[in-house]
Amino acid sequence: MDLIRLKSVKEIANFIIKEARQELEIQGHNNTGELSKSLASEIILLGNDLEVEISAFLYGVFVDQGVRKERFKGGRLYIEVIKEWIVQKGLANSEKEVKNFAFAIRAKHQKEGIPTLASSSHSQNGKRLGWFTDTFKSIEPQILAKMERVLIDFSESAIDDVLSQAAAEFRKNN
Numbered sequence: 165m166d167l168i169r170l171k172s173v174k175e176i177a178n179f180i181i182k183e184a185r186q187e188l189e190i191q192g193h194n195n196t197g198e199l200s201k202s203l204a205s206e207i208i209l210l211g212n213d214l215e216v217e218i219s220a221f222l223y224g225v226f227v228d229q230g231v232r233k234e235r236f237k238g239g240r241l242y243i244e245v246i247k248e249w250i251v252q253k254g255l256a257n258s259e260k261e262v263k264n265f266a267f268a269i270r271a272k273h274q275k276e277g278i279p280t281l282a283s284s285s286h287s288q289n290g291k292r293l294g295w296f297t298d299t300f301k302s303i304e305p306q307i308l309a310k311m312e313r314v315l316i317d318f319s320e321s322a323i324d325d326v327l328s329q330a331a332a333e334f335r336k337n338n
Contacts, residue, residue, distance in 0.1 A: 169214070169314055169317075169318045170207060170214070172310075172313075172314040172317070173207055173214050173216060173314060174205070174207055175310075176216065176307060176310045176311060176314070177205035177207065177216045177218060178205065179303075179306070179307070179310065180205070180216075180218060180299075180300065180303065180307065181203045181204075181205060181218065183299050183303050184203060184218075184295060184296050184299050184300075185200045185203060186299075187294075187295045187296075187298070187299045188200050188227075188295045190287065190288045190289050190291075191286075191287045191288075191289065191291050191292055191295050192283075192286035192287045192288070192292070193227050193292075193295060195249060195252060195253065196252065198221065199220060199221055199223070199224050199227065202219075202220045202221040202224070203218065203219070203220045203224075204218070204219050204220070205217065205218050205219075206219070220296075224295075224296065226278065227295060228293065228294060228295050228296045228297055229293065229297070230277060230278050230279055230292075230293050231273075231277055231278040232277045233273070233274060233275060233276055233277035234277075235277075236273050236274055236277055236278065238270040238273060238274060242270065243266050243267070243270060246266040246269050246270065247262050247263065247266045250262050250265050250266060250269075279292035279293065
């Protein structure tokens with residue numbers, strides 16, 4: 165595998181991650197920063213093809229796509245996660261307040277789904293969904309242009325190699 169091409173593809177993956185992290189921040193999904201930190205890429209070689217895989221914590225899918233109120237469960241694990249979030253944010257002073265607040269949030273999620281209508285106030289751009297999918301769609305032209313440049317550079321390099329080999333063979337035989 166051509167290391168220059170591999171490096172270029174890794175740079176494209178890093179560009180996608182950088183843009184997604186920026187959108188997470190803009191949308192206000194940055195309580196601990198763990199979702200942003202979990203974003204990673206892997207370049208997989210499949211014969212002569214390269215595949216870029218971008219991963220993040222599983223809950224990133226719910227942050228990206230939301231949860232419709234009909235699908236919202238809000239069980240014990242959910243309550244524990246919400247209680248942890250309330251403590252991290254310093255939104256309650258006692259265990260009883262934390263618990264009451266967590267159940268109030270669950271009731272709001274049951275009524276509206278996730279995100280709630282009011283949660284857009286935590287966002288700089290008014291959006292609380294699509295931190296990855298919308299970002300990818302918006303930067304797709306840039307990604308394609310970068311990929312095109314990688315392919316052109318690789319093709320030019322391959323042609324140069326073939327011509328150099330042919331010239332060397334010609335000089336050797338003449």
